[in-house]
Amino acid sequence: MAESAIVTTGGCYDCGGRCVHRVHVRDGIVTRIETDGGDEPQLRSCLRGRALRKRLYSPDRLVYPMKRLGERGEGKFARISWDEALDTVAGALENTKKTYGPSAVLYVDGTGAQGHLHHPAMMARLFNEFGGYTYRWGSASSEGSRFASKATYGAFGIGHTRDDLVNSRLIVMWGWNPAVTIHGTNTTLHLARAREAGARVICVDPRFHDTAAAFADRWVPLRPGTDVAAMVAMAYVMITRGLHDQRFLDRYTSGFPVFRDYVLGKEDGLPKTPEWAAAITGIPAAAIERLAQEYATIKPAALMTGLGPGRSALGEQFHRAAATLAAMTGNIGIPGGEPAGFAATPNLAFPAGKNPVEAGFSQLGGSLDSKLKSKIRVHTTRIWDAILEGRAAGYPADFKLMYTVASNCLNQFLNTNKAIAALGKLEFIAVQEQVMTPTARYADILLPACTHLEHDDLYCPVYPGLSYIYARKTVEPLGESKSDYEIALSLARRLKINAYEDKTEADWLRALVKRYDEARRDLPDFDSFRETGVNKEPLKKTVIPFEDQVRDPENNPFPTPSGKIEIYSRLIAELNDPAIPPIPKYRESWEGRNDPLAKEFPLQLITTHAKRRANSAFEGITWLEELDPQGVLMNPADASPRGISHGDRVRVFNRRGETYTIARVTERITPGVVDLSEGAAFTPDERGIDRNGSPNLLTRDEPSPGGAFSCNTCLVQISKA
Numbered sequence: 120m121a122e123s124a125i126v127t128t129g130g131c132y133d134c135g136g137r138c139v140h141r142v143h144v145r146d147g148i149v150t151r152i153e154t155d156g157g158d159e160p161q162l163r164s165c166l167r168g169r170a171l172r173k174r175l176y177s178p179d180r181l182v183y184p185m186k187r188l189g190e191r192g193e194g195k196f197a198r199i200s201w202d203e204a205l206d207t208v209a210g211a212l213e214n215t216k217k218t219y220g221p222s223a224v225l226y227v228d229g230t231g232a233q234g235h236l237h238h239p240a241m242m243a244r245l246f247n248e249f250g251g252y253t254y255r256w257g258s259a260s261s262e263g264s265r266f267a268s269k270a271t272y273g274a275f276g277i278g279h280t281r282d283d284l285v286n287s288r289l290i291v292m293w294g295w296n297p298a299v300t301i302h303g304t305n306t307t308l309h310l311a312r313a314r315e316a317g318a319r320v321i322c323v324d325p326r327f328h329d330t331a332a333a334f335a336d337r338w339v340p341l342r343p344g345t346d347v348a349a350m351v352a353m354a355y356v357m358i359t360r361g362l363h364d365q366r367f368l369d370r371y372t373s374g375f376p377v378f379r380d381y382v383l384g385k386e387d388g389l390p391k392t393p394e395w396a397a398a399i400t401g402i403p404a405a406a407i408e409r410l411a412q413e414y415a416t417i418k419p420a421a422l423m424t425g426l427g428p429g430r431s432a433l434g435e436q437f438h439r440a441a442a443t444l445a446a447m448t449g450n451i452g453i454p455g456g457e458p459a460g461f462a463a464t465p466n467l468a469f470p471a472g473k474n475p476v477e478a479g480f481s482q483l484g485g486s487l488d489s490k491l492k493s494k495i496r497v498h499t500t501r502i503w504d505a506i507l508e509g510r511a512a513g514y515p516a517d518f519k520l521m522y523t524v525a526s527n528c529l530n531q532f533l534n535t536n537k538a539i540a541a542l543g544k545l546e547f548i549a550v551q552e553q554v555m556t557p558t559a560r561y562a563d564i565l566l567p568a569c570t571h572l573e574h575d576d577l578y579c580p581v582y583p584g585l586s587y588i589y590a591r592k593t594v595e596p597l598g599e600s601k602s603d604y605e606i607a608l609s610l611a612r613r614l615k616i617n618a619y620e621d622k623t624e625a626d627w628l629r630a631l632v633k634r635y636d637e638a639r640r641d642l643p644d645f646d647s648f649r650e651t652g653v654n655k656e657p658l659k660k661t662v663i664p665f666e667d668q669v670r671d672p673e674n675n676p677f678p679t680p681s682g683k684i685e686i687y688s689r690l691i692a693e694l695n696d697p698a699i700p701p702i703p704k705y706r707e708s709w710e711g712r713n714d715p716l717a718k719e720f721p722l723q724l725i726t727t728h729a730k731r732r733a734n735s736a737f738e739g740i741t742w743l744e745e746l747d748p749q750g751v752l753m754n755p756a757d758a759s760p761r762g763i764s765h766g767d768r769v770r771v772f773n774r775r776g777e778t779y780t781i782a783r784v785t786e787r788i789t790p791g792v793v794d795l796s797e798g799a800a801f802t803p804d805e806r807g808i809d810r811n812g813s814p815n816l817l818t819r820d821e822p823s824p825g826g827a828f829s830c831n832t833c834l835v836q837i838s839k840a
């Protein structure tokens with residue numbers, strides 16, 4: 120029997136982490152996967168990483184190119200050659216461009232692939248050379264957070280390195296569940312160290328989630344979409360008791376008096392008292408007072424905001440209010456604090472070049488203007504509507520062809536039934552995928568991409584931290600699957616465009632490593648990095664965003680128009696949009712519990728990220744399904760009047776759609792709220808009805824005014840099936 124070799128590589132899904140895998144290979148087959156056992160800090164895999172072999176060899180893998188035989192969505196395909204697949208796709212692209220212009224090509228990049236070479240941005244380079252395409256805007260993950268960070272701080276990527284949690288005496292986990300969502304490999308290790316050092320930990324969330332179970336002293340449950348009312352009332356408590364840090368506000372912020380007038384009711388005659396907020400949020404007034412008292416007086420304190428609360432109908436207000444509280448308590452720019460901004464590190468994307476269709480829209484980059492962006496791009500929540508309605512409804516183009524890479528958009532974007540109608544209308548759909556997904560079932564041509572265990576790539580940390588992984592190929596691509604780079608290269612050749620040929624694949628990787636080295640830190644030279652696989656030198660220094668601005672404000676303005684933290688945002692004021700006030704404000708949104716629709720659909724649905732999936736990836740892996748079966752979390756107070764017991768089959772429905780799943784009856788979710796985790800594959804029965812608890816059959820395809828993806832604002836009803 121041949122000896123096993125151990126190859127060091129890493130994970131690169133949109134999974135919240137970047138971990139080390141030590142892959143045992145024998146006779147070209149992966150036999151076993153271990154994780155990091157080496158030097159500290161160890162980058163140890165989660166359950167998904169440990170089940171990777173099952174994904175690599177999953178029966179769902181696409182192993183040769185295919186063309187559609189039956190109706191779209193039916194899932195009937197025939198094997199074809201790469202030549203036929205590439206010729207068909209190239210022909211459809213050329214035809215579409217010739218007949219309708221390049222803007223009729225809708226390029227949908229997902230976030231499923233986070234390697235730096237085999238990334239949708241690498242593929243976008245081809246479409247730019249081809250003559251352009253229509254792109255989408257609005258991060259499904261974090262648009263609300265990005266909007267608020269830009270408006271308040273003028274910057275993104277402003278999280279403390281997690282090692283700094285140990286310096287916090289109070290950690291408020293507000294819609295933040297890193298025991299599941301990772302939010303940087305080793306975040307829970309640092310939470311454990313903070314606990315050991317005596318930090319108090321409070322969880323504000325409709326769910327008593329795993330991170331709360333492991334670390335929290337207290338759970339403050341609330342109704343989804345009402346956080347801003349709780350935060351504004353906390354500001355009321357701080358102001359009326361003189362607990363806020365006036366010196367910090369005077370030196371570093373602008374516009375606090377406008378916010379104070381709103382909070383005290385001078386602007387609208389309504390003081391935002393804890394009693395006012397209690398009626399909205401469901402948090403007792405005394406609990407709001409206590410939380411305000413603690414956050415204002417226990418120093419330093421880290422307000423750790425997750426992205427879930429901001430993925431809602433008025434999502435940007437949540438992040439704006441959180442940053443305002445961080446400023447009011449002076450927890451910015453100091454060890455153990457946290458600005459409560461957009462923490463994820465900006466990615467140095469593959470150099471994709473410029474999109475000719477967007478020539479003349481150079482100001483799009485940092486703009487907060489939804490209307491401007493929607494003139495040339497389609498908002499992520501509106502893609503289906505745009506395909507169905509086109510220019511006549513004000514969308515930038517009439518779409519004829521859709522090309523997706525690392526995207527399971529049918530499943531992951533909102534309102535699946537509308538998606539099905541839209542995909543039926545297109546002339547041509549190409550899907551570049553690793554596995555048969557609900558979206559892949561709608562393809563005319565399927566281009567099989569190999570997984571990250573089957574090619575080389577570079578992985579960089581998502582959250583602040585300094586662990587870079589040179590991910591080495593462990594085995595040959597399965598069947599006839601090819602790396603995304605090879606697919607791009609061969610399609611470019613068919614289209615007679617020169618998008619990649621100035622470098623080989625190895626040269627591209629060398630160039631990407633060099634770029635990161637220059638921008639961020641001292642990576643070792645390419646060859647030794649490739650040899651060792653992991654670069655995890657200990658942090659030279661804990662990263663504390665805005666340290667310089669706070670130490671020496673005269674010489675270090677914040678990158679905002681006023682040079683200060685903008686509680687009153689000038690960039691927002693310029694938008695002159697009544698739906699986005701320049702100070703954070705609580706407003707009731709559509710499909711909140713006071714919406715008249717709540718009479719018929721009284722339960723607020725949230726759609727959290729599941730432990731066993733990375734969004735829709737890892738779906739169908741039985742090892743993982745056993746650990747965390749799909750089901751709707753509901754409180755006994757909602758289950759028993761409906762005659763529902765734990766484990767019963769139930770129907771979750773509203774006017775947009777329905778899905779069948781099991782009930783997971785638990786007191787770990789607040790009454791009136793139900794949770795169906797995202798990513799579950801749309802699995803229609805013969806009548807077309809989903810049997811797998813796929814939540815986007817229910818969600819509304821409407822962005823927030825600032826462009827947030829609104830998947831956590833949704834009213835439903837549940838009955839026993």
Ligand SMILES: Nc1nc2c(c(=O)[nH]1)N[C@H]1C(S)=C(S)[C@@H](COP(=O)(O)OP(=O)(O)OC[C@H]3O[C@@H](n4cnc5c(=O)[nH]c(N)nc54)[C@H](O)[C@@H]3O)O[C@H]1N2
Nearest residue numbers: 229230231232260525526527531551568726734735797830
């Ligand atoms: N209701 C609801 N909907 C949501 C969310 C929610 O919270 N609630 N969350 C949203 C969020 S935050 C996100 S990020 C999106 C994610 O949704 P998507 O952008 O669709 O991303 P994923 O589901 O992570 O992965 C999509 C596909 O990428 C494929 N893939 C992985 N690696 C590669 C690769 O190297 N090459 C190729 N070609 N394909 C690859 C996987 O097989 C998978 O099918 O979903 C959003 N949808």
Ligand SMILES: Nc1nc2c(c(=O)[nH]1)N[C@H]1C(S)=C(S)[C@@H](COP(=O)(O)OP(=O)(O)OC[C@H]3O[C@@H](n4cnc5c(=O)[nH]c(N)nc54)[C@H](O)[C@@H]3O)O[C@H]1N2
Nearest residue numbers: 134135260294300343344425426427428727728730733734
């Ligand atoms: N295991 C795992 N990890 C992942 C992913 C995955 O799919 N699986 N996906 C990755 C990706 S792409 C992303 S974008 C991130 C997502 O990370 P997050 O968006 O932070 O994760 P979610 O689980 O959607 O939401 C976090 C928490 O917000 C709570 N919540 C929902 N609505 C509200 C509200 O209105 N108010 C309050 N206070 N809380 C609310 C939920 O109950 C949940 O506990 O995770 C990443 N990590």
Ligand code: SF4
Nearest residue numbers: 130134136138165168
């Ligand atoms: S899925 Fe993500 S968090 Fe889990 S082991 Fe892989 S890289 Fe780490």
Ligand SMILES: [Mo]
Nearest residue numbers: 133230259260
């Ligand atoms: Mo995401």
